[in-house]
Amino acid sequence: MISKSNNKSQLINTKIILTIVVIVGVLILLYDYKSAKKDFAGIIPRNESGGPKVNESLEVEFLNQNQEVTLEVSAKGLKEKDIEKAFSDAVKEIDKTYLGKNKSADRVSDNLNLRNTYANGLVEVEWNFDVYGYISAEGILDKEKIPEEGQLVTLTAIMYCQDREQIYSFCVVVVPKGMDTLEGQLNAIEKAVKNQDEKTMEDDNLILPTKVETMDIKWSRKMDYRGLQLIILGFVCVGALSIGKKRDAKKEKEKSIADMDMDYPMIVSELSILMGAGMSFRKALERxxxxxxxxxxxxxxxxxxxxxxMVITYRRMSDGLSEIQAIEELGIKCESKNYRKLSMLLSQNLRKGSKDLIDCLEKEQQNAFELRKQRAIRAGEEASTKLLIPMAGMLFIVIVILVVPAVLQINI
Structure with missing residues (x-):
């Protein structure tokens, strides 16, 4: 029953996925056909000025031939006045941004902000220096080489816009970090250690300086928190194991109850048949x-x-408990609702001596088998639902394979 339900659900899911894939594929084909054959009139739009070139793959027919070619279309060009304006904007932008975090060109101790493009990408810039080694093309200072008295550096920006070129120069004075900043203090300490190391290279040990400039220095090794990490890891592992055990115990309990419910229809059926044949409850249970x-x-x-x-209940009866007491203990200690219901049904009828016990058992048998059937159907539906996740993943991959190449061919 479960297998048939699973197969039916899988077939339905497969049909849905195939239908969606076919619809998406047909829509993409129609869009591509319309874009390639109907809407194209030999006109390729250019990108705006400063934008990238457009690469377009086309089919060209000539002299009874049909060939595929790839064309490269340049971005929209600038007029003369636009080029001059772009150079002017680039110079203004350089003046506004090149200092970065520095406050003055006469005292540059932080990295400069030198970019390769300005004026919204219309102007490309190549940076040159009259003295190399202090500033890189990206504006990064080599702080170890900067002398204490500072160094004057002339920066030259060679600006390009289309086929035009223009030069813009300015000067800065690079200086080491001052002692009023944390970085300057650290640099002074590192320099003092380096000098001490060079002076005592022939000694067995390096004695670290205890005073640098006006700062008193106290050295200590960096604390290793491996012990604390191990303690935290231990608590995490214990917590994880505890949670895992509780989860496993809960799953085991749920599985045990589910297995008991699977056995319930057969137990009720055998009780109904044996007691219907004239056996007492005790004899039927013994059988x-x-x-x-x-x-x-x-x-x-x-x-x-x-x-x-049932074995436990029979042993209790064999140990001297009455039938009613043994049945009631079955209902109390058993965690399944079905067995509690059976315990209540048997204890009430045995206590009252009702002659309707067989009819009640037959009805309970029918209900039990109906519940088992519903449980089987539900299990099949759950299994089918779990299969939807990998099938949805496959559908997503198929859609990506179909859609991504189509999207890449669209020129925005």
């Missing part, structure tokens, strides 16, 4: 337990939680 234990010993069946509860 069920004996048959089950013999099958388990012979290896014909595995141990089943529901029948094990």
């Amino acid at each position: 069920i337990v004996l048959k089950y234990t013999n099958n388990v010993r012979a290896g014909k069946t595995e141990m089943r939680p529901g029948f094990e509860q």
Whole structure:
């Protein structure tokens, strides 16, 4: 029953996915056909000034031939006045941004902000220096080479816009970080350690300086928190194991109850048949337990939680408990609602001596088998739902394979 339900659900899901894929594929084909054959009139739009070139793959027919060619279309060009304006804007932007975090060109101790393009990408810039080694083309200072008295550096920006070229120069004075900043203090300490190291290279040990400039220095090794990390890891592992055990115990309990519910229809059916044949409840239970234990010993069946509860109930009766007490303990200690219902049904009818017990068991048997059928259908639906995730992933991959190449061919 479960297999048929699963197969039916998988077939429906497969049909839905195939339908969606076909619809998406047809829509993409129609869009591509319309874009390539109907809407194209030999006109390729250019990108705006400063934008990238457009690469377009086209089919060209000539002299009874049909060939595929790739054309490269330049961005829209600038007029003369626009080029002059672009150079002017680039110079203004350089003056406004090149200092970066520095406050003055006469005292540059932080990296400069030198970019390769300005004026919204219309002007490309190549940077040159009259003295190399202090500033890189990206504006990064080599702070170890900067002398204490500072260094004057002339920067030259060679600006290009289309086929035009223009030069713009300015000067800065690079200086080391001052002692009023944290970086300057650290630089002074590192320099003092370096000098001490160079002076005492022949000694067995390096004695670190205890005073640099006006700062008193106290050295210590960096604390290693491996022990704390191990303690935290231990607590995490214990917590994870505890949570895992609780989760496993809960799953085991749920599985045990589900297995007991699977056995319930067979137990009720055998009780109904045996008691309907004239046996007392005790004799019917003895017959069920004996048959089950013999099958388990012979290896014909595995141990089943529901029948094990019947074995426990029969042993309690054999140990001297009355039938009603043993049945009531079954309902109290068993966590399955079905067995509690059976316990209440049997105890009430045995206590009252009702003659309707057989009819009640038959009705309970029908209800139990109906519940089992519904449970099987629900299990099949759950299995089908779990299959939707990988199938949806496959659908997504198929759509990406179809859509991405189409999107890449669209020139925005």
